[in-house]
Amino acid sequence: MTETRVPILFLGLGSVGGALLRQVLDTRAVLARRTGLQLSPIGLADVSGLLFDPDGLSAETLQAALEATQNGRLLNSLPGVRSLACVDGALQAGPILLDLTASTETRPVLQAALEAGCSVALANKIPLAGPWDQAKPFFEHPRLRYEVTVGAGLPVIAGLRYLLDTGDRVTAIEGCLSGTLGYLCSQLESGVAYSAAVTQAGSLGYTEPDPREDLSGRDVARKALILARTAGWPLEMADLTVESLYPASLASVSAQDFVGAMSALDEPYAGRIREAQANGRVLRYVARVNPEGGSVGLAAVPKESSLAALRGPANHVAFHTARYDEVPLVISGPGAGPEVTAAGVLGDVINLALRYHLPQATDRAEERS
Amino acid sequence: MTETRVPILFLGLGSVGGALLRQVLDTRAVLARRTGLQLSPIGLADVSGLLFDPDGLSAETLQAALEATQNGRLLNSLPGVRSLACVDGALQAGPILLDLTASTETRPVLQAALEAGCSVALANKIPLAGPWDQAKPFFEHPRLRYEVTVGAGLPVIAGLRYLLDTGDRVTAIEGCLSGTLGYLCSQLESGVAYSAAVTQAGSLGYTEPDPREDLSGRDVARKALILARTAGWPLEMADLTVESLYPASLASVSAQDFVGAMSALDEPYAGRIREAQANGRVLRYVARVNPEGGSVGLAAVPKESSLAALRGPANHVAFHTARYDEVPLVISGPGAGPEVTAAGVLGDVINLALRYHLPQATDRAEERS
Numbered sequence: 039m040t041e042t043r044v045p046i047l048f049l050g051l052g053s054v055g056g057a058l059l060r061q062v063l064d065t066r067a068v069l070a071r072r073t074g075l076q077l078s079p080i081g082l083a084d085v086s087g088l089l090f091d092p093d094g095l096s097a098e099t100l101q102a103a104l105e106a107t108q109n110g111r112l113l114n115s116l117p118g119v120r121s122l123a124c125v126d127g128a129l130q131a132g133p134i135l136l137d138l139t140a141s142t143e144t145r146p147v148l149q150a151a152l153e154a155g156c157s158v159a160l161a162n163k164i165p166l167a168g169p170w171d172q173a174k175p176f177f178e179h180p181r182l183r184y185e186v187t188v189g190a191g192l193p194v195i196a197g198l199r200y201l202l203d204t205g206d207r208v209t210a211i212e213g214c215l216s217g218t219l220g221y222l223c224s225q226l227e228s229g230v231a232y233s234a235a236v237t238q239a240g241s242l243g244y245t246e247p248d249p250r251e252d253l254s255g256r257d258v259a260r261k262a263l264i265l266a267r268t269a270g271w272p273l274e275m276a277d278l279t280v281e282s283l284y285p286a287s288l289a290s291v292s293a294q295d296f297v298g299a300m301s302a303l304d305e306p307y308a309g310r311i312r313e314a315q316a317n318g319r320v321l322r323y324v325a326r327v328n329p330e331g332g333s334v335g336l337a338a339v340p341k342e343s344s345l346a347a348l349r350g351p352a353n354h355v356a357f358h359t360a361r362y363d364e365v366p367l368v369i370s371g372p373g374a375g376p377e378v379t380a381a382g383v384l385g386d387v388i389n390l391a392l393r394y395h396l397p398q399a400t401d402r403a404e405e406r407s
Numbered sequence: 408m409t410e411t412r413v414p415i416l417f418l419g420l421g422s423v424g425g426a427l428l429r430q431v432l433d434t435r436a437v438l439a440r441r442t443g444l445q446l447s448p449i450g451l452a453d454v455s456g457l458l459f460d461p462d463g464l465s466a467e468t469l470q471a472a473l474e475a476t477q478n479g480r481l482l483n484s485l486p487g488v489r490s491l492a493c494v495d496g497a498l499q500a501g502p503i504l505l506d507l508t509a510s511t512e513t514r515p516v517l518q519a520a521l522e523a524g525c526s527v528a529l530a531n532k533i534p535l536a537g538p539w540d541q542a543k544p545f546f547e548h549p550r551l552r553y554e555v556t557v558g559a560g561l562p563v564i565a566g567l568r569y570l571l572d573t574g575d576r577v578t579a580i581e582g583c584l585s586g587t588l589g590y591l592c593s594q595l596e597s598g599v600a601y602s603a604a605v606t607q608a609g610s611l612g613y614t615e616p617d618p619r620e621d622l623s624g625r626d627v628a629r630k631a632l633i634l635a636r637t638a639g640w641p642l643e644m645a646d647l648t649v650e651s652l653y654p655a656s657l658a659s660v661s662a663q664d665f666v667g668a669m670s671a672l673d674e675p676y677a678g679r680i681r682e683a684q685a686n687g688r689v690l691r692y693v694a695r696v697n698p699e700g701g702s703v704g705l706a707a708v709p710k711e712s713s714l715a716a717l718r719g720p721a722n723h724v725a726f727h728t729a730r731y732d733e734v735p736l737v738i739s740g741p742g743a744g745p746e747v748t749a750a751g752v753l754g755d756v757i758n759l760a761l762r763y764h765l766p767q768a769t770d771r772a773e774e775r776s
Contacts, residue, residue, distance in 0.1 A: 061573070061574055064574060065573070065574035068574070069572075072572075191573075191730065191736075192736060193562065193565065193566050193569055196562065196565065196569070197562050197738075200562050200565070200754050201750075203438075203441075203754060203757055204430070204434070204560075204750040204751070204753045204754045204757070205430055205433060205434035205437070205750070205753070206750060342716060343716070344713060344716045344739075346716075347711065347712070347713045347715075347716045349734070350734070352734050361560065361744075361746050361747050361750060362740055362741060362747070364741070365718070365719070365721050365740060365741050366740060367560075367561060367738075367739075367740035367741075368737070368738070368739045368740050369566075369736075369737070369738055370713075370736075370737045370739070371731055371734060371735060371736035371737050372731060372733070372734050372736075375730075377730050378730050378731070381570075381573040381574070381575060381730060382573070384573045384574070385569050385572060385573045388572055388573070392762060393761060393762070
């Protein structure tokens with residue numbers, strides 16, 4: 039089989055970017071044998087600059103970049119790093135562009151990439167969760183994928199697209215979309231105090247340095263919005279009601295003061311847990327969307343339900359459709375972590391490459407038979 | 408966008424074939440607009456013969472065929488039907504061939520189709536569940552798909568392939584793969600006697616006319632074998648232990664005598680339910696496979712587990728992998744029914760057509776940007 043070289047360009051080389059680069063290097067021989075695709079990293083960028091070679095970065099350079107970022111150094115600690123302004127030029131090599139950042143600044147380069155004929159895979163939710171008129175072109179573009187923005191490596195977006203592609207009508211989507219808040223609910227349920235549970239989640243690396251980033255529900259709301267928009271419902275963030283897991287009065291204090299004030303929330307949340315248990319229910323942080331809008335917040339779900347069966351950081355997404363009306367189609371499992379997230383991006387890369395980078399389909403079919 | 412005509416040829420026009428033909432007709436305008444694919448049914452075959460037009464069967468002919476088969480008539484009740492021997496010639500039109508039968512006889516035509524450069528989508532499990540040396544070429548062929556052979560419309564095979572494609576290592580697969588036996592377990596659990604539950608399942612259309620087809624576990628074993636072989640484990644049926652839900656002494660009596668003898672099984676199964684409940688467990692008909700072999704049969708699972716949370720005919724498949732090690736990736740939902748099964752075949756058809764029937768990928772990318 040003839041091999042087709044597929045250039046890829048990384049924006050962001052944090053935990054997901056590093057895991058993905060390693061997966062690409064580990065799997066590319068097998069992938070080339072099975073599909074004829076030869077993945078070739080031509081560029082690596084972080085906030086400090088760009089390492090770029092249109093013919094593919096050498097194994098030594100890739101290794102040095104992995105080691106640098108693992109040790110907390112930026113790419114500009116390595117020789118040969120160019121200015122970030124060179125990314126636009128790098129798009130001329132026709133790579134699949136990967137946005138593995140959590141940045142609000144990548145929208146222009148994503149647009150430029152699509153206009154230049156490149157494909158794009160996003161782990162970054164921000165470009166998809168802004169105002170609809172800005173996000174719409176991304177949802178409608180055939181060469182842009184974003185599987186891992188919901189449920190990390192779980193094939194949630196793929197499952198939804200499959201329903202839509204085969205003509206099903208989605209009526210509602212609900213689920214637990216945050217591993218962090220899932221863990222928190224599990225801990226509260228087993229009697230751990232709110233303040234202790236948040237602290238534990240932090241020391242396990244489940245929360246951002248400021249836990250309010252997670253507790254606010256904003257990240258879950260972004261995922262709910264991405265699901266809704268994928269389903270074809272052009273909702274805005276304002277169409278979702280979002281319950282924060284801390285009071286508004288603690289929104290503007292410092293992170294340190296927030297941690298100090300958390301114990302005041304122990305009793306109120308313990309009370310909500312007791313109230314749910316008295317009704318044969320358990321609390322889960324649930325996102326629900328339908329064509330009119332949605333909500334994100336704590337919900338008391340029956341003890342026998344599949345949401346109640348979730349343990350710790352597992353995610354769970356249920357699609358209610360015309361065909362799956364009485365019992366929904368459900369995809370569940372761990373919905374966080376650099377390895378599974380990177381794997382999901384790799385899945386997007388493979389799909390894009392198979393669809394847009396291989397030479398004429400008919401020839402290929404003949405070659406293989 | 409230029410439209411590409413994609414001929415498709417149906418083998419089997421039962422409940423799944425009929426639902427699929429209707430879905431193709433209902434969705435093809437939308438599909439053409441979104442993807443440029445114009446699905447064109449060129450042939451319909453059942454045991455009685457073949458309706459064929461290489462330029463696409465007319466709307467009137469398709470409608471007449473649907474009406475005939477819905478009313479229990481065979482295709483040879485319609486004018487213009489050819490001998491089944493003409494199917495081989497019809498392959499020269501390069502269709503996607505759909506095996507929607509449950510026949511043991513289709514293997515040669517599937518092979519001929521692949522050799523002629525056609526793509527193939529199977530709802531029929533038989534060609535994939537025979538001896539490995541016969542089934543192997545189908546599992547290894549890039550232009551053959553079989554999503555609905557496990558879990559009907561649930562994206563179970565797609566989920567497994569995604570794990571493998573992205574370099575994950577699957578260590579074990581387990582789940583409830585039979586809507587019929589899931590329903591039976593639910594009924595037994597809620598106190599219904601074995602004989603009454605089997606009779607109910609029959610009157611709901613969940614079982615074959617002879618319920619032993621389902622109760623034997625053979626169909627579940629075929630699905631387990633298909634999962635194992637997809638995972639890359641070349642198992643044979645003999646590598647699976649299969650528990651039948653009736654004793655060997657009732658294997659060779661007539662269907663009528665079996666129904667008469669069922670009540671003798673009420674007490675033994677009620678006893679097993681009680682025993683499980685006394686241990687805080689519930690019975691589920693569970694399939695388990697790993698690289699060495701597997702088992703299919705009743706298992707007592709903890710009341711809080713996600714298998715226990717299954718109700719009625721829902722299916723549930725859990726993938727344990729290197730990346731999903733502590734908590735598996737799970738896909739669940741209703742795993743039977745003509746509409747969702749047909750939708751899964753349509754998904755295969757769309758994927759095959761996008762990959763092998765569209766003109767040169769690069770041109771297409773440019774057209775769209």
